[in-house]
Amino acid sequence: MLKLIRTLAILMLLCFASFPKATEAASLYEHQNTTVSATQTVEDVVVIGGDASIAGTVTNTVVIVGGDVRVRSSAHIKGAVVIIGGDLILEDGADVTNDVVNVSFDSATVNSLVLGSGLMIGYGAVKLAASLLMLILPVLIVLIGKRKADAFLDRYRHTPRGKLFAAGFFTGLMLAAVSVLLLLSIVGIPFILLVVLLALAALSIGLTIVSQTLGDQIRGTADKPEWMRAGAGAIMIVSAMNVPFVGGCLFLALLTYSLGIAMSWTVSKLRRR
Template sequence: MKRYTLSCLTLLMLLMLFIPNVASARSIFEHQNTTVPAGQTVDDVYVVGGDAEVLGQVDGVLVIANGNLHLGSKANIKGVIVVIGGHVSQDPGAVLGDDIYNISLDTATQNSLLIGSGLVMGLWVLQLALSLLMILIPVLIRIIGKHKMADFTDHYKQASIGRLLYIGFLSALIIAALSALLLVTVIGIPVLVLILLVIIVALALGITLISYRIGEMFHGPAQLSDWMKVLVGAAILTAFVNIPIIGWIFFILILLLSLGIGTQWISRIRKRKRNSKTLK
């Protein structure tokens, strides 16, 4: 059987060499130097890592990657020519149908591709790191501050989401106005850093609370522990945040909600201190 298959392949190659018309309506895909002889017609030609010389007719596309292309005087290309990382030369009389795209991988192009791929990879790594932090930090907050976080989450069990968003929106406006004023002076930069830290803490607490509430909605065969509820909820939040465009809107809503929670929590602490001072 192997001998019969080998004989058929050999016969087919001989027919393609000595009877050019047999190659009509076929495509060529090579990884070496390739020649389309005069009088031969093919559909498409793909050459990777080699040069190509076309003396016949190509009805479809002609793609050369990391190689040069030479078009003879009797060449007739009816489709698109794409040459990547090589040069194109043609003799007088060659007929070209559509466009020629010649992408030269010179030093500038390679540097641009390297920088672009590096930026894409860097953004992907940053997104992955932020996603992991968005899951791990709420879980750690719940584990470390177990009793305090229990009191924190119980206080906001019946809280109105609309009211918290409204408070968070007003807080964001105040923070933005205050930051704009602090940017004018050099002394205000440390204060801005402090404000940023407060926002990060509020966001972490808000994500922990929201994650816990989402995790409470899922009931398995056994009752989930508090940190497992936070883990499930944080994973769901992270999945929604990573959705293109919608994720940014979702993240802004989480930020506003977290600012509202943080603002209410700070106001509650101040009221407790005032009441304690009054009693004394």
């Protein structure tokens, strides 16, 4: 029995020795120079910080980061080839049946990445600052204004919203037309800044009214100070404004409503005079 087992083992070793060249591997993940010989078949090749020489078969993807890749004439790559920070050397006869993506880190690419990163960081910083400002402004207006703010807020909280939105819509169109005319001359730029400041002032008032109205609808805030109710409403508004697309629509609606309040207040003052 032992002799039979030993004989079978020797035969198996001889069989493997007679086919030493064909190699199967699931994937190759290396941090050094890597070679896939002509007799190898692998699923994926991922090399970081080294070069790759592929002469065999890759059934999926080849990814090279920080190195070059040479695809030999005997190579068969059935997936995509992605090179980041390196070069592709493709010999005649090589079979690459999918896309080749080569991202080089030259000066133009680096400058683009730096510029894009800076814009993203700057946009995030501006968005964060605007969110904090929208949280603080309603609370400050209610605290500082006291009785005058209360009378003003109560007056426009009970004004028909449709009327205010209509007035704000036409006011926005008028301000946009005036701004376009002012842009045609350099002298008009300071006036555009003044228009923007007035719109921001109107927006802060409209934000305070909406925040306090929403704060009154929250359970458990009936016995709270007005500034706390305004802060709770502002949190709801800012949270909704940070939702993509919904936030933009909400901001335009709030701006239109605020401009309507500003126009209504201006008309009432002119009538009194």
